[in-house]
Amino acid sequence: MRARVVASQNGSVGIQAALDVLTLGGAAVDAVVAGLSLVEANPEDRSVGYGGIPNFLGQVELDASVMIGSDLSAGSVAALQHYQDAAKLAQMVMQELPHVLLVGAGANRLAGEMGLEEKNLLTPETEQLWKDGLEGTYANPEFTDYLTKMRTLIGTVTSDPQLVERPYGTVNFICQDEEGRIASGVSTSGWGWKYPGRVGDSPIIGAGNYCDDRYGAAACTGRGELAQRACTAHSIVTFMRFGLSIEEAVRQALTDLARLDDPLRGEMNVVALSREGEPWGAATVPGRFYVYQEAGMAQHEVRQRVVVPIYEAQEPTM
Ligand code: ASP
8 A cells, every 4th residue: 555644734844754754664653753853843833842832831841642553552741841852752752661651850851861952942932922822811820710811811812813823733643654554643732821731632642642553543633621531532543443434433523522511612623544544634613624645646735624513502611
């Protein structure tokens, strides 16, 4: 079969590099990390790696995971500070330690021991964005009524057309080699202004990332708490296991989110790949895209995600 890569739209800066790893005979997980690393290094991307949006205190905290579908190996880091290479570090957790997930100080420590480059991840642009969001809402440093402030912040930034898409986001990569072996990976700075120490879906295997060569793979971006509560990536792969087509599996997993009460009414986006190599992208809101490239294509295609709305019948609870 042809080697192929499916990624969230912001993965476009890394998709060729990922495909090159596959076509040169490299492992699918190395292709995933090659793609993710280029996005993490890109300061234009305000939701991943260097230049990612910080938490409420102005600290950039990164989450990432990788998974190998042939034996379900996985590695993750969460709340990593001062190192941009979260995906590489997740791969190192998988390869070097008898663990799956490292958080905070432990993740920082391993990054130092592994010789990753220490770096200030906050760029002047994201620092300004963070300050703009806080203006007028950050009245009390003790975080009283944090949820109300968070909701105001999100309302403020998402209604500013210049800021839309910037403060939230994540990058997903799913790579399949010529033998049909699949690996998947996710990297993010998480939600802007998140409570310090908050961990999203991206480093949680089964929530934001899941992969099994026998059935396929899925990865998420969007409101991580939804994917954490419903194990969205794992659900998609499991639905394929039980015979649903990739389209049905993705639709079912997103539809399942409709019964979750969410005070922020966040969106959810998924990319998926079946074991046969069929890519799929879906989102709970319109206007979302993903990218796809397979061996033999001169460049990637930008494809529209299918819309599966989940909030029609639900009023905000805050
Ligand atoms: N899913 C990420 C998180 O919840 C953020 C995003 O994709 O917008 O941390």
